[in-house]
Amino acid sequence: xxxxxxxAAPGDLTFAGCYGDLAGCTPAxxxxxxxxxxxxxxxxxxxxxxxVSPDAIKHFTxxxxxxxxxxxxxxxxxxxxxxxxxxxxxxxxxxxxxxxxTAAATSSGTGAVxxxxxxxxxx
Numbered sequence: 001x002x003x004x005x006x007x008a009a010p011g012d013l014t015f016a017g018c019y020g021d022l023a024g025c026t027p028a029x030x031x032x033x034x035x036x037x038x039x040x041x042x043x044x045x046x047x048x049x050x051x052v053s054p055d056a057i058k059h060f061t062x063x064x065x066x067x068x069x070x071x072x073x074x075x076x077x078x079x080x081x082x083x084x085x086x087x088x089x090x091x092x093x094x095x096x097x098x099x100x101x102t103a104a105a106t107s108s109g110t111g112a113v114x115x116x117x118x119x120x121x122x123x
Contacts (some may be wrong), residue, residue, distance in 0.1 A: 019060070019068040026068075043100055045118060046095035052088035052102050056080065057116075088114065 008014050018025035041052040047070060049060040056075035062070045071079035088102030100118055105111035 007022075016066060040089040041091040041102065043091035043093045045097045045100065048118070050091055050093070050100055052091040054089065056083065056102060057088070057091075057102065093118065 021027060039051045039053050039058075043050045043052075047062050047064075048071070048082070049062055049123060051058045056073055056077075057069040058073045061071045062068050074079075074083045076083050088104045090103040093100050098118055098120070100116040102114045102116070103111070106116065
């Protein structure tokens with residue numbers, strides 16, 4: 001349950017904001033992708049945040065307060081960098097912050113674990 005910050009106990013969640021196309025969120029997402037786009041996984045690497053879906057990887061940066069800003073996308077649509085095979089339904093970054101791993105699967109039983117090098121110049 002989301003609780004007011006004034007009554008939060010250790011481990012409770014207090015709403016701090018959202019970024020996307022839902023009512024009440026910061027609407028800073030560039031077209032042509034719909035924000036939701038079946039996002040199924042997220043990985044945090046320092047100040048970088050990556051979301052994955054079967055068709056796209058989206059890259060956000062965050063400031064020290066946790067606020068998100070759009071950075072880039074990897075998909076087969078105009079305005080994004082070309083998407084390599086993979087996409088994903090789950091994502092994680094390694095402890096050193098040098099690699100992003102995504103896992104993808106299809107209903108026909110095919111799938112992959114993809115590995116992406118994270119540019120050390122990233123936020």
